[in-house]
Amino acid sequence: MASTRDDPPVDARVVRTRNDILRTAVDVLTEEGLDALTHPHLAQVAGYSRATLYNHWPSRNALLRDAFLLRGSGDHSAPTGDLRTDLIAELTKFRSEMEQYRIHRALAVLVALTATDPELADVRDKLVADGERVLRQLLGPVLRGPELEAAVLMLSGTILNSALFHGQLPSDGVIAATVDLVLCSLKGSRPR
Amino acid sequence: MASTRDDPPVDARVVRTRNDILRTAVDVLTEEGLDALTHPHLAQVAGYSRATLYNHWPSRNALLRDAFLLRGSGDHSAPTGDLRTDLIAELTKFRSEMEQYRIHRALAVLVALTATDPELADVRDKLVADGERVLRQLLGPVLRGPELEAAVLMLSGTILNSALFHGQLPSDGVIAATVDLVLCSLKGSRPR
Numbered sequence: 001m002a003s004t005r006d007d008p009p010v011d012a013r014v015v016r017t018r019n020d021i022l023r024t025a026v027d028v029l030t031e032e033g034l035d036a037l038t039h040p041h042l043a044q045v046a047g048y049s050r051a052t053l054y055n056h057w058p059s060r061n062a063l064l065r066d067a068f069l070l071r072g073s074g075d076h077s078a079p080t081g082d083l084r085t086d087l088i089a090e091l092t093k094f095r096s097e098m099e100q101y102r103i104h105r106a107l108a109v110l111v112a113l114t115a116t117d118p119e120l121a122d123v124r125d126k127l128v129a130d131g132e133r134v135l136r137q138l139l140g141p142v143l144r145g146p147e148l149e150a151a152v153l154m155l156s157g158t159i160l161n162s163a164l165f166h167g168q169l170p171s172d173g174v175i176a177a178t179v180d181l182v183l184c185s186l187k188g189s190r191p192r
Numbered sequence: 193m194a195s196t197r198d199d200p201p202v203d204a205r206v207v208r209t210r211n212d213i214l215r216t217a218v219d220v221l222t223e224e225g226l227d228a229l230t231h232p233h234l235a236q237v238a239g240y241s242r243a244t245l246y247n248h249w250p251s252r253n254a255l256l257r258d259a260f261l262l263r264g265s266g267d268h269s270a271p272t273g274d275l276r277t278d279l280i281a282e283l284t285k286f287r288s289e290m291e292q293y294r295i296h297r298a299l300a301v302l303v304a305l306t307a308t309d310p311e312l313a314d315v316r317d318k319l320v321a322d323g324e325r326v327l328r329q330l331l332g333p334v335l336r337g338p339e340l341e342a343a344v345l346m347l348s349g350t351i352l353n354s355a356l357f358h359g360q361l362p363s364d365g366v367i368a369a370t371v372d373l374v375l376c377s378l379k380g381s382r383p384r
Contacts, residue, residue: 146365157349
């Protein structure tokens, strides 16, 4: 929630407690699932009182909102200038975020919640926009309109589809083939 | 659960009751979300006793398993022989299943559950395999190995990514662009 001018300054200890609980919330979510993310269970795992948790977040959605926003969409790759290399690096980075932090599990919960309840849709939109930022930066100069939208949906969709619907992360070969299929239309017609 | 030889024959009335409740379970899931899918609430909405529900399905996962399997992955298009037309028709059919029955909402719940609990993973795998059947039938003769896997993940991934992560179904233009990007690699190198 946004601060107003009448709020007292938030001290460092409160911020630390808050972020500590939110990081634990994401861990509970990715390790145990949404049903396990109750205030009492989280209080126990994080080592704080239930009162502290209810005081910061009156509802589970309030807690989820802050936990997702603190977590963010993960790290990105740094473009080098070669489009194919950069697209492969970005998808590989996305896969490695899933491998290390199992962010696909948190994403799966987020889309399940927003599917029937619009309350967290803005959080999902923010994470997706940030998640797609580098892909759009790379493809924006070479694709336009529906072709650009399709390419972004296909590239991130391959990783998400594989992780969420096939229960496995895509191989290097599948990532390279995905990028090459998207880049095929640029060959010949638009020399780089 | 599998029948044993000692089970009495299941009469038509029992099957009707069972399927009636399972269809209502999918409706509750897609309209109200997973938290709403409790035995007491479903009994009320479907108009059967709680005892009947607990008797058929001792747990929520048992209920979800049968509900997802009865629902299936939805209708498919009938191939005409023109690859581009057929791929566009199949993705458009997938989109229209989402539009009409909001199956993406049920799918979102299924992936959220299987993300941390492998109990329903076989149900997800079955629905995904059936969902990809026509795409694989269309692309199997023209693509191989990682390129085939990438193409299937990209085509279905575009629709899933759009519906689940962007909160909107893809436009005709995005569907056509997706298919054209996938088919680009076939042009020239492999005449049709």
